[in-house]
Amino acid sequence: MIVIQHRSSTVFQENVYIVKNNNFALIIDPGDHPEKITARIEKENCKVQGILATHGHADHILAASRLCEIYSCPFIMSRIDSKWLAELKNMCEHFQIPYYGTPAIDIDITLKNMLELGDFSFDILHTPGHTKGSVCFLFDHILFTGDTLFHHSIGRTDLPGGDMQELQGSIKDKLLSLPDDTRIYPGHLKMTTIGEERSHNPFIVL
Template sequence: MAERKLSPGSALRLIVVPVGFLQTNCFIVQSGRQAMIIDPGDDIKDIENHLAGLKPEFILLTHSHYDHIGAAGELRKICSCPLYCSAGCSAAIQNPALNFSYISGRGDIALAAADRVLKDGEIFMFAGLEIEARATPGHTPDSMSFILDHAVFTGDLLFHESVGRTDFPGGNSTHLQNSIYYKIFSLPANTVIYPGHGTETSVAHEKNHNPFISQK
């Protein structure tokens, strides 16, 4: 995929790599040779090819579903970098019954626990810039969104003119609506939204055009 700016005016670069049969968006954010990886769900070789010449600092997971974590174990070893996610996500990635890999048809996934467990509102750094982790439950109880330089990575919480499913075990439509309204729509209107599947969008666009948001 073509490299682009993370957001208008950003010095950070972004590569989007759709992976696996569900075409999950794996994101590689880079600054010079520094990189971070978000949701490496599958296709380890494809992700590796896009990491040529880069030094990953860490891996972020938005939530624990198998299509977002499938290549994380291998990447962790290959890149010798830590994995960050919420406490609930850290527990679920260790258990195929909780990350639903047992029904994927692609083999069970049981990763080691996260190297760093992130809390709601926690700030950490990448390339001299702050990343904020926000708990955004709804699609899963362990979902987190990551805010960086006028962009937000929402996993399967929110998509272009759609929202994430809540019919999986642990899903909750009320929590999902509240997460979108209070945690995402509270961001500036020009914030770029990078979802777990499909094309990017913006806070302004989803506020005005998403038919699945009950709170306006």
């Protein structure tokens, strides 16, 4: 399995990830213009089997609806964050970015701890705090943290549904129990590891 990182061209500079297994792929947090992501998929020459979102914020789901249409694949997110889906159009207007449609949740992962999807199988770690429905996706030693945990930082908690104590608790209970060599692919900023964050992240409470 390989991970391809694509930094979005929007003002948010969000990290879109393509997880590739032979010629199959999942797209995680598609927060860029759809044509930028489809161009990348074309280059990789793979078949997309699903679109995953770590949470419902606009900068993580911007292209989800369009990509599900193009690839005829399901959209996977926790329904707990569905109120953010209803906000997507307004958010696009507010930030003056094009609106590409609102995705419908095809597979609700609120009560799931793992998912088998196409050629992929992965764990779902429920990590509320940045939003109520935030999750992290774990593929063996590879962790996608969305806006829960960043390199030497954590997600903001000043938006509706945000809670600093809850976020720090999620990180401590769900993420720091993973091995130090777990590679972290966050929703913003650069890659890191659990070991690096355990030692150097000033926001982590042990």
